[in-house]
Amino acid sequence: MEQLKKDIKAYSKGGILVIIYIVVADLLLGKMCPMVLLTGFPCPACGLTRAGLYVMCFRFEDAWRMNPVIFPIGAFLIYFFLCRYVFQRPVSGWRWMLWMILIMLLVVYMVRMGNYLELLSISLEGEKEGLFPHIIGTPFSYFKRNLLYKFYRLVRCFM
Numbered sequence: 001m002e003q004l005k006k007d008i009k010a011y012s013k014g015g016i017l018v019i020i021y022i023v024v025a026d027l028l029l030g031k032m033c034p035m036v037l038l039t040g041f042p043c044p045a046c047g048l049t050r051a052g053l054y055v056m057c058f059r060f061e062d063a064w065r066m067n068p069v070i071f072p073i074g075a076f077l078i079y080f081f082l083c084r085y086v087f088q089r090p091v092s093g094w095r096w097m098l099w100m101i102l103i104m105l106l107v108v109y110m111v112r113m114g115n116y117l118e119l120l121s122i123s124l125e126g127e128k129e130g131l132f133p134h135i136i137g138t139p140f141s142y143f144k145r146n147l148l149y150k151f152y153r154l155v156r157c158f159m
Contacts, residue, residue: 004085031143040146044109048073069104076101 025032035043047066054063055070063070076097083091 001085003088007084030145036143036146038147040143040149042109042113042141044105046109067108069101069108072101072104 022032025037029037031037033043033046035041036046045067048070051063051066051068051070052074054060054066055074076094079097080091080094083089
């Protein structure tokens, strides 16, 4: 437990800053993801917060729907916690595991965005349902009040 106390003390300022950002961004802008706020498009980690909350409530199917990479992330966090705080030994292979999680996030993101864009093009052609109706809406939806869109509209006013 001594290592846990040291880690909390070492990283508490960063954690507080992250919490402040999340609260302020969510209250003022309605979203907390920097990529969504900037571009309006979901990021590769889209849905992970909700997926984590669903896992904590034992709603695994809903967690999978939000972002299936929550399960490898959870396994990594358990492994990290056990190594560092229970067995008090170095966490071996953590960089490799994080790279694998990042690759999984990107693969899931590309598949979902491909499906989303395919469904969007199908729905624009007049069909009511596409091949992947389950991906419309949460967690993959376009945020129209993004900063790039606002900037685009501002520039158009002067042209």
